[in-house]
Amino acid sequence: MSRTPLDTVEHAAATPDVELPWAELGLKKDEYERVVEILGRRPTGAELAMYSVMWSEHCSYKSSKVHLRQFGEKAPESDAMLVGIGENAGVVDVGQGYAVTFKVESHNHPSYVEPYQGAATGVGGIVRDIIAMGARPVAVVDPLRFGAADHPDTKRVLPGVVAGIGGYGNCLGLPNIGGEVVFDACYQGNPLVNAGAIGVMRHEDIHLAKASGAGNKVILYGARTGGDGIGGASILASETFDDAKPSKRPAVQVGDPFQEKLLIECTLEAFAEKLVVGIQDLGAAGLSCATSELASNGSGGMRVTLDDVPLRDSTLSPEEILMSESQERMCAVVEPGKVDRFLEICEKWDVIATVIGEVTDGDRLEIYWHGGKIVDVDPRTVAHEGPVYERPYARPDWQDALQADDANKLPRPRTSDELKDQVLKLVGSPNQASKQWITQQYDHFVQGNTVLAQPEDSGMIRVDEESGLGVAIATDGNGRYAKLDPYTGAQLALAEAYRNVATTGAKPLAVSDCLNFGSPEDPAVMWQFAEAVRGLADGCRQLGTPVTGGNVSLYNQTGEAAIHPTPVVAVLGVIDDVARRTPVAFQEDGQLLYLLGDTREEFGGSAWSQVIHDHLGGLPPKVDLERERLLGEILISASRDGMIDSAHDLSDGGLVQAVVESALLGGKGARLVVPDGLDAFTFLFSESAGRAVVAVPRSEEVRFNDMCGARGLPVTRIGVVDGDAVEVQGEFTLPLADLREAHEGTIPGLLA
Amino acid sequence: MTARIGVVTFPGSLDDRDTQRAIRVAGAEPVALWHKDKDLKQVDAVVLCGGFSYGDYLRAGAIARFSPVMDTVIDQAKAGLPVLGICNGFQILTEAHLLPGGMLGNDHLHFICRDQKLRVENAGTAWTSDYTAGQEIHIPLKNMDGRYVADRRTLDELEAEGRVAFRYVDFNPNGSLNDIAGITNAAGNVVGLMPHPEHAVEPLIGTGRTDGLPFFTSILKKLVNA
Numbered sequence: 001m002s003r004t005p006l007d008t009v010e011h012a013a014a015t016p017d018v019e020l021p022w023a024e025l026g027l028k029k030d031e032y033e034r035v036v037e038i039l040g041r042r043p044t045g046a047e048l049a050m051y052s053v054m055w056s057e058h059c060s061y062k063s064s065k066v067h068l069r070q071f072g073e074k075a076p077e078s079d080a081m082l083v084g085i086g087e088n089a090g091v092v093d094v095g096q097g098y099a100v101t102f103k104v105e106s107h108n109h110p111s112y113v114e115p116y117q118g119a120a121t122g123v124g125g126i127v128r129d130i131i132a133m134g135a136r137p138v139a140v141v142d143p144l145r146f147g148a149a150d151h152p153d154t155k156r157v158l159p160g161v162v163a164g165i166g167g168y169g170n171c172l173g174l175p176n177i178g179g180e181v182v183f184d185a186c187y188q189g190n191p192l193v194n195a196g197a198i199g200v201m202r203h204e205d206i207h208l209a210k211a212s213g214a215g216n217k218v219i220l221y222g223a224r225t226g227g228d229g230i231g232g233a234s235i236l237a238s239e240t241f242d243d244a245k246p247s248k249r250p251a252v253q254v255g256d257p258f259q260e261k262l263l264i265e266c267t268l269e270a271f272a273e274k275l276v277v278g279i280q281d282l283g284a285a286g287l288s289c290a291t292s293e294l295a296s297n298g299s300g301g302m303r304v305t306l307d308d309v310p311l312r313d314s315t316l317s318p319e320e321i322l323m324s325e326s327q328e329r330m331c332a333v334v335e336p337g338k339v340d341r342f343l344e345i346c347e348k349w350d351v352i353a354t355v356i357g358e359v360t361d362g363d364r365l366e367i368y369w370h371g372g373k374i375v376d377v378d379p380r381t382v383a384h385e386g387p388v389y390e391r392p393y394a395r396p397d398w399q400d401a402l403q404a405d406d407a408n409k410l411p412r413p414r415t416s417d418e419l420k421d422q423v424l425k426l427v428g429s430p431n432q433a434s435k436q437w438i439t440q441q442y443d444h445f446v447q448g449n450t451v452l453a454q455p456e457d458s459g460m461i462r463v464d465e466e467s468g469l470g471v472a473i474a475t476d477g478n479g480r481y482a483k484l485d486p487y488t489g490a491q492l493a494l495a496e497a498y499r500n501v502a503t504t505g506a507k508p509l510a511v512s513d514c515l516n517f518g519s520p521e522d523p524a525v526m527w528q529f530a531e532a533v534r535g536l537a538d539g540c541r542q543l544g545t546p547v548t549g550g551n552v553s554l555y556n557q558t559g560e561a562a563i564h565p566t567p568v569v570a571v572l573g574v575i576d577d578v579a580r581r582t583p584v585a586f587q588e589d590g591q592l593l594y595l596l597g598d599t600r601e602e603f604g605g606s607a608w609s610q611v612i613h614d615h616l617g618g619l620p621p622k623v624d625l626e627r628e629r630l631l632g633e634i635l636i637s638a639s640r641d642g643m644i645d646s647a648h649d650l651s652d653g654g655l656v657q658a659v660v661e662s663a664l665l666g667g668k669g670a671r672l673v674v675p676d677g678l679d680a681f682t683f684l685f686s687e688s689a690g691r692a693v694v695a696v697p698r699s700e701e702v703r704f705n706d707m708c709g710a711r712g713l714p715v716t717r718i719g720v721v722d723g724d725a726v727e728v729q730g731e732f733t734l735p736l737a738d739l740r741e742a743h744e745g746t747i748p749g750l751l752a
Numbered sequence: 753m754t755a756r757i758g759v760v761t762f763p764g765s766l767d768d769r770d771t772q773r774a775i776r777v778a779g780a781e782p783v784a785l786w787h788k789d790k791d792l793k794q795v796d797a798v799v800l801c802g803g804f805s806y807g808d809y810l811r812a813g814a815i816a817r818f819s820p821v822m823d824t825v826i827d828q829a830k831a832g833l834p835v836l837g838i839c840n841g842f843q844i845l846t847e848a849h850l851l852p853g854g855m856l857g858n859d860h861l862h863f864i865c866r867d868q869k870l871r872v873e874n875a876g877t878a879w880t881s882d883y884t885a886g887q888e889i890h891i892p893l894k895n896m897d898g899r900y901v902a903d904r905r906t907l908d909e910l911e912a913e914g915r916v917a918f919r920y921v922d923f924n925p926n927g928s929l930n931d932i933a934g935i936t937n938a939a940g941n942v943v944g945l946m947p948h949p950e951h952a953v954e955p956l957i958g959t960g961r962t963d964g965l966p967f968f969t970s971i972l973k974k975l976v977n978a
Contacts, residue, residue, distance in 0.1 A: 166863045170894070171804045173766030258764050258807030350763060441863045445892045445951040445958045446802075448770035462957065465773075579956055752860075 007045045008372035016042055025052035031387055038381045046367065046374040049319040050382050053285035054292060057554055060386035063520035064552040067530050070537035071547040078546045080509045083206060088129040088281065089199075090548020091206055092510045094574040098463055099203050100471050101133040104143070104196035104514040104570045106553035110252045111193035115160025120168035120255040121229075122195040124327050127172060127260065128281035131267050132330065134207035135199025138447060139461050140169050142179035142195055143475045143514070143568045147188030149430035149750050154183070157191050158438075159751060164255075165195070166441040171257035172264065175450045176442030177459025179475055183430045186479065189558035194514040194551075194568050198473055200463050205271060209280040211298035211333045214361045216277055218294070218302060219339070221346050221353035222263050222329040224312040225287075229253035229325025259328040259351075266349035267330060273345070275338045282329040288322045288382070290331040291357075292365055295379035298333075301364045302379070304357035318369040333359060393526035403484060405617025407603040412681050419680060420732035422612055426685070427660050428742030429611040430750065432653045434664075437747045451578045455661065457500040457649050458573070460581055468577035474500035475571075477516075478652060479564030480605040481620035486528040487535035490567045491623045494539045495689055497571035499649045502632030503692055505582045505639030506573030511540050513550035513569050518562020520554045528565035529554075536567060542625045545571065580639050586666030586695055587645040591721045593670060594704070595655065596631055597691030598714055601682050607653040608685040627690040634713050635692060643700040643707070650691040655718075656684040656726075658693050660739050663726055669736055671727045672719035680731050683718075695721055755975035757968075758785040758795035760825070762816045766803035767838065767950055774950035775799070778968030780975075787819040796975045797834035797878070798825055800841025802894075802948055812855060812897045813843030822848060834878040834941045834971055839895055842934070842944030851935055851944045852910070853902030858895070859927025867959045868893035868947050869921040870933050874914050877940040878974050882966035889963035891947035893925055893933075898946040900928035900935075910935055918945050 005011055012018075022032040025048060035043050035051045043051060057063060072085060082099055083091035089103035107122025123140060130137045142165050147154045169176050179196070211218065229252065270276055278298060280290045287309070295302040306318050316324070334342050339355065346353035360366075365382070367375035413419040426432055435455065444453035451470055452460035458474035476496040482489025494511065501508045513536060518525040540547055556563045575581060603609050604618030638644040646666070648658040663669050674680045696704045708715040719729075727733040757775045759782055761768045772782035783795050787805075792798065805816035816822065822844070829835045829850050837845035845851045858864060867890050872883040883889070902910070907930055910916050918934035926946070934945025949964025951957075 163862070170863055170865075170896075171764070171766075171807070173803065256807070258804060258809070261766075261804075262763055440865050443863075443865050443894045445865065445894060445948065446766055446770070448767075448773055448951055448954075448957060450958055451956055581956075 006370060006372045008374055009044055009376045012044045013041045018042065020045065020048050022048060022052065026056055027052050031055060034387065044374050045319050046322055047377060049323045050288040050292065050375065053288050053323055054382045055386040059285050059289060061552055062387045063389050063391050063554060064529065065388050066390055067533040070533055074537040074541045075546045076541045076544045078544060081546050081548065085547065085549050088132040088209055090510065090512065091133060092548060092572060094463065094469065094471055096464060096467060096469050097202055098469065099201050099206060100198060100572060101130055101135045102196065102198040102473065102512055102570065102572050103129055103549050104194050104475065104512050104568060105551040106514050106516060107193045107195060108190060108516065108553050108556055111161050112157065112191055114252040115157045116164035117252050117254050119161040119164030119193050121253045121327050122193055123165055123168040124255050124260050125283045126195045126197040127174065128283060128330065130197045130199035131264055132209060132279050132281045133199060134205040134271050135201040136268055137174055137197055137199045137264065138449065139177045139198045139459060140174045140196065141177060141459060141473060141475055143477065144179065145182045145184065145187045145192035145566060147191065148185045149183040151188060153188065155751060161191065161193055162438050162441050168255055168257045170443045172261050173446045175444045175446050175453065177444055177450060177453040177461065178473055179454065181435045181438055184479060184564065186564045190556040190563050192516045192566060196475060196570050198461065198471065207271065207276060207279050209293055209297055210278040211294040211302055211359045212277060212300065213335065214300050214359055216333050216335050216359040217339050217355045218304060218357040219332045219334055219342060219353055220309060220329065220356045221332065221351055223256060223259050223326055224310045224352065225321055225324050226312040226326045227316060227320060227324065230320050230323050253325045253327050255327045262349045262351050263328055263330060266345050266351050269345050270342055273341065275334055275342045276332050277335060278333040280331045282331060284325060286322065286324045292379040292382040294331060294333060295365045296383040298359065301360040301362040302357055303360050304367045306367055306369045308354055308356045310352050310354055318374055391520050391526045392523045393530050394523040395527050396524035402617055403619055407606060407609040407615055407618040408601050410603065410609060410613050410615060416731045420734060423656050423684065423734065424742050426607060426611050426653055427657060427739060428746050430746055432607055432657055433746035434744045435747060436744060437752060451581055452504055452583065456584050457503040458506065460504055460506065460578060462578045468579055470575045470578035472501045472504050472506035472573040472575060473570060475568055476500065477566050477568035478605065479566040480610065480616055482532060482565040482567060483616065484605050484618065484620045486531035486565050488620050488623055489565065490532040490535035491539040492620060492689060493567050493569040494536055495623055495625065495628045496649065496651050497569045498543055498545065498628055498632060499692065501571045501573035502635045503582065503647045503649045505580050505636055506575040507636055508545050508571050508573045508632065510572050511545045511547045511569060513547060513567060515552045516556055516563065516566040516568065517554055518557035522562065525562050532565055532567045536569065539625055543629060582639045582644055582647045584648045584662050584665055585646055586662050586668040586721045589668060589722050591645055591695040591697055592701055592717060593719045593721060594694050594696055595691065595716045595718045596634065596694065596713060597627065598688060599678060599682060599686050599691065600688045602686050602688045606685065606687045621687050621689045624690055630711060630713055631690055631692060634708060634711060637707065638694065638704060643704045644694040644696055646695040648693050650693065652687060654685045654687050655693065660726055660743065663736060664740055664743060668721050669723040669725045670719055671722050671729065673729045675716045675718060680728060755780045755796045755972050756783050757971065758783045758792055758798045760785045760787060760798065760800055760821055762787040762805035762819060764804045764807055765801055767801040767948065771799050771801040771950045774953045774968050777953045778965060778972055780968065780972045785821055787821050790820045790824045792824050792828065797971050800835065800837040800844050802839035802841065805840055805844065813840060813847040816844045817847035826850060829942050832939065832941050836879050836967065837944035838948055838950065839946055842946055843897065845942060845944040850942050851937060852906045853900055855897045856899040856901055857897050858899055863896045864925050865894040866925060868925060870918045870947060871921050873919055874917045874936060877917060877936045877943050879943040879967050879970050880917060881974060882970040888921060890959060890961050891949055891964050892951040892958055893947040895946055898926035898928065900932045902929065913938065917943055
């Protein structure tokens with residue numbers, strides 16, 4: 001059998017007419033021509049592999065970049081920001097010498113193809129981003145969106161995704177403290193599996209992805225490189241699903257959480273001994289990404305010998321090795337004198353570690369295979385100078401009709417009995433029902449620092465055992481609101497996450513986001529994206545919470561039908577002493593219930609309009625970010641000064657949903673009185689933003705009212721914690737037992 | 753004077769640092785032990801903590817049982833060294849035959865994490881003397897393979913000798929036979945259970961209860977008074 005000659009740089013220069021499969025690798029014609037122009041010759045197969053994965057939508061942000069710039073341009077002044085956008089994850093100062101890194105990413109497409117592994121490796125990837133910053137991961141959160149709850153395919157996708165998240169995260173020893181589960185038919189063929197993680201470190205331990213210092217060694221450590229996930233980034237994440245194409249199953253990576261746990265421990269030990277100059281995890285685009293990013297962020301070039309990469313499949317070609325997305329691998333840059341100690345630590349943890357190259361004086365990334373040079377590129381052209389598209393965008397022609405279809409005009413309940421029925425339907429609907437069947441498959445106790453976990457408004461982790469310093473995180477995103485108005489929808493997601501953090505008593509500091517949208521090649525989708533980014537950037541500036549990083553997931557559509565625009569926003573907050581945190585559950589009979597904020601007739605995109613009328617139309621609730629900030633300050637002060645014993649933010653499902661949740665969690669009922677100026681229906685179901693319900697001990701009533709009055713926050717007494725039912729005076733009484741059955745029975749009924 | 757209590761870290765151990773904290777909260781001195789090291793550093797007692805040792809890809813605890821540190825733990829446990837196995841630690845103790853029976857996958861086939869109600873059935877072991885028999889406590893439970901099984905004769909023996917140390921109350925979370933949550937050996941020095949007492953030692957954290965602390969104060973008192 002004759003072998004084709006190795007496609008070296010020399011060979012490529014000598015054979016300009018060889019046709020390369022650039023289209024199969026996902027490159028457009030003009031992109032391929034740009035590669036040829038950069039190199040001054042045709043690329044080698046290996047170079048083509050690198051450019052194609054690194055210039056994919058997933059890795060290069062080529063469609064979104066021009067919009068994402070606003071997060072930097074509009075960033076508010078913040079003393080808290082230590083590392084901003086562009087690194088593996090942003091880093092925020094939380095005081096007492098501690099820094100926190102956090103980020104949310106998507107693993108949407110792989111999770112639809114192979115729910116368990118897709119979701120599991122999503123957790124693995126985000127956790128490696130956190131380690132790569134120098135931090136110990138301390139918690140994960142998982143915002144999830146699935147198709148209709150009663151659709152047969154949801155029963156395939158959801159249990160697999162949940163088991164994958166649990167199977168991986170539980171085995172890593174990371175408490176899962178938050179996230180969401182939302183059902184909507186628009187996600188039927190495109191579930192959204194977003195994964196977030198938080199890590200904690202001391203300021204001096206922050207590490208960056210850069211290769212500096214000629215002569216320093218490049219060490220690849222962790223799992224062996226295999227054939228899984230080859231082309232995952234370019235093929236899976238950057239094209240719309242199409243039934244006509246062959247199965248893409250082999251492109252999904254397979255995870256090994258045990259290997260990742262060892263990777264965490266051995267990396268942190270190496271950090272502790274100051275052995276690492278620069279570090280990068282291997283995620284999408286594998287070695288192509290790690291080598292080109294490390295090299296382009298550093299001061300020198302890099303030379304890599306691909307033959308030294310430990311393989312689990314010896315038949316892999318160099319192109320495949322460069323593209324492989326085998327999980328649980330990291331790349332470290334280490335001074336020569338410290339290499340032995342680094343390898344010793346890896347051996348202690350039974351982690352395979354291999355020197356595969358070194359930092360050079362020049363500015364080229366050179367990769368060798370069997371003695372031949374198969375890559376010779378300026379790493380910046382691979383990692384940072386990919387194509388940038390100004391995709392056309394236009395407000396879709398259906399937007400006006402959608403907004404004109406006013407939800408406020410839908411038929412409302414006419415009798416008390418109807419009102420009561422609708423409350424039961426709402427709290428038992430899949431989106432409003434308890435997600436305990438899902439969250440109890442996640443470990444939320446491990447590490448022994450979990451102060452709050454789902455279904456609390458935000459997850460909270462103790463950072464310092466002595467002082468009680470803690471951090472809180474909440475993720476939110478309402479695709480229905482964003483569909484009605486993407487600008488407002490993105491701000492509502494931000495406002496809700498901000499409010500959720502403040503409700504637990506923590507001060508919101510910074511934002512990460514995961515922007516899930518349809519195809520950027522559709523101008524209507526691109527408009528949704530542009531509007532959402534603009535809304536989020538404007539909102540973050542107003543609230544003083546900078547975006548520290550995040551992720552964009554495009555092409556979430558099947559055929560012509562795109563998902564609802566779904567910007568998921570994560571807000572990180574800090575609390576001086578976790579002992580002061582405020583839980584959702586009602587604590588004591590007799591405490592007074594207060595509604596904070598203004599309630600208006602706002603039903604566009606509401607849970608009520610979805611559950612009762614299967615309707616989506618009108619305008620989403622109005623956003624008033626100054627009000628959100630004031631509400632946040634009141635909630636934080638009240639928590640710090642011991643004025644409230646429980647608090648719950650009001651969002652989808654409105655006041656009645658919040659009160660029912662607090663009642664069921666606390667095992668204590670409530671008697672409510674409809675305030676003057678409101679009808680019972682609006683009082684219970686409106687989704688006006690900027691609101692929360694708090695329970696105030698009677699001894700604090702005057703002080704709490706005075707504080708709200710002095711700061712100008714509308715506050716209305718709406719009832720009292722009492723008994724074993726939720727009663728709305730003059731309307732209906734619902735025993736907690738009935739509410740519990742409706743609220744907790746739905747999800748197991750559909751999925752168990 | 754205080755007691756030195758060792759906590760073994762296997763590759764894949766997850767609750768080692770939490771267990772060390774619980775020992776510290778109880779007033780004893782935690783000592784880190786390493787799976788490759790036969791030396792127990794002269795500790796007065798050992799805790800095998802939760803996690804997925806060696807990934808638990810074979811059978812939970814099946815590989816950890818053969819690690820160097822376990823050679824010494826097995827020998828010394830037979831000679832009376834107090835040993836507590838929590839979750840994966842319990843699984844390792846059954847694999848090592850220091851405790852009878854074994855653990856299968858949960859009957860519902862899902863991982864389960866919940867605040868679990870237990871009844872203390874035996875308050876006479878080295879690790880349970882600060883409880884009273886019949887006391888009901890809440891301890892976090894989190895596992896994939898928590899279904900305790902044993903043959904009929906073993907079960908009868910455990911019941912007859914009062915060696916069922918803890919039983920699930922109100923809800924059996926994994927299908928364990930006889931609602932068994934934890935057992936002890938005949939001498940009372942080796943105890944294993946699936947729930948995690950180390951996650952219930954501080955108010956505010958986890959479930960907000962401290963029902964797990966008596967495990968660690970029990971052993972501390974026994975060792976200090978010995």
